[in-house]
Amino acid sequence: MSAVSAGPAAGPAPAAARIRARRARWYRQPTLMAGLVLLAIILFMCYGAPLLTSFNPDTQNLLEPLVGIGQQGHLLGTDQEGRDTWARLLYGGQVDLRVAGLAVLFPFVLGIIVGSLAGYFGGWVDAIIMRIVDIVVAFPFFVLVIALVFVLGTGEKSIYIAITAVGWVSYARITRGEITVAKRQEYVLAAQSGGLSSVRIITRHLLPNVITQSIVYAMSDIVQDILAIVTLSYLGLGIQPPTADWGSMISDGQNFLTTEWWLTTIPGLAVVITGVALSLIGDGLADLLRPGAS
């Protein structure tokens, strides 16, 4: 891991050397590195919350409402019910990150399965699936998610269902496009001549070749999902009180915006910083995995 492997070779390097060089240099990608460090800090703060605060995020103390920053032992003060804002920020982050992580996983898996089938089999399977995709894509993301959660009722489960129902289409489109191209490669013909089943060809041979695009997209998708979860909570459709969550913190704090501005601003900043961290990872990965990247 020294400077020996770092110098770019003159002229077109052979594929093998290029891949080796790319592997050795992933940590030199400043965008990716910045994003990963930022995300690591955020994850540590949220999941290490018991180490960083001794307050319970849900314990009310009606004797100490709306305490200012740094006063009476409260790092970021308290809200209108006397709950410690710093504790709520950290524990609320746990909830938002967990829900966002799962909310990106379900559409990722569903979209890739459906997209693979459409891309590999083509014909009427492809036609039907892609028309369904077109219908879902025709609706704006937030409108459809909010409408679905409204119909399904509030709560974490509805968030997963709504985001999956709307979010899978992007993964399906990406995977379908990539597989439509990749299935014409000779190694697929070779796999068919070896008597492998379609399922095996898709999962063992095609997906490892095409899944990177979906992974890169998932990084930007998770940003959108965090925003959606926060928005839903802000509207009272998401994480239910008393569980802390950045969206409901923003919503609760807005009544005191003129006097205790930090109650809304700080969770808002938390959303922004998390979004920036994930976007940086997404951009860095895209640069790293883009074919021909030097």
Add this chain to the structure above:
Amino acid sequence: MSGALQLEVSDLHVQIGGDHGAVRPIDGVSFEIEPGEAVGLVGESGSGKSMTLKSILGLLPPDAKVTSGSVVFDGIDLTNLSQSRLNKVRGRRIGMIFQEPMSALNPVMRVGSQIAEGPRVHLGMSRAQSIERAMDLMRRVGIPEPERRFRAFPHEFSGGMRQRVMIAMALSCDPELILCDEPTTALDVTIQDQILRLLAQLCHESGTSLMFVTHDLPVVAQVCHKVAVMYAGRIVERGTVEEVFTRPMHPYTLGLLRSAPDVDRPGQSLEPIPGLPPNMASPPSGCRFHPRCQFAEDDCKVSDPPLRLLDGDRATACLHYERCLDQIGTES
């Protein structure tokens, strides 16, 4: 070696496209392979030889289909087999080797896993057994240090080594027949020779039949017992390699032999076949070779000659094949 044929292709027709503007790249091809035999299929690019090979295993592109004829392998007609039953023949009983090993190997899968996959799927081997077998196969096809090479990716191999991996994959389930689609065209001559020797030796040891598609006549001479010459979607001549190469009975075969250099006759100028292969959308009337044929008569333009069986395994589709023999006779 007597008795049942390993593979019998009879009167195979393949059509590409719909009823309007349909092209028939394979138009009535018949041949047979006996157990343990190596058969070559030669012809120019576009003569339908690769297509014939692909249609045996049902690997035709989506817009092409077998319209009539049969491909009987060990008593089973492969042309109307369901996908799942076909998959029990593919790779298990018939192996296939492709022209360009770089693109025929999965770039993101370790070569060892690619070799071990067949035995795992078809022979029901455990992971450990299949790895053991893959190492064994790598040793048999002459890949040094299989323990280390097992975990390598295809891009880390040279062209010849990649083709050895392909051969190991084709052999992995002890098939009864191996189909080769120009397996040495992408390799340089010295490697070509090594690969051909290896292939011939392995098939001889295990009694595997071989079907060898190529445009390279010396390659056929090195590996095969019998040869079929294809032109414009049809077989125009058939016979043992020695017979066909020394006494060609079709002017096209004669032309192919004349256009290849011969080490035994240095200094002799090459005679290319004049003209181009016909457009398969509208093949010429009568004998399809007549526009390029030096012996063509009026009857060649009218009647479409079938492949006529002569003595033994010999067959020709030329109405005036004696003239080829006369030509050879006057020269020597």
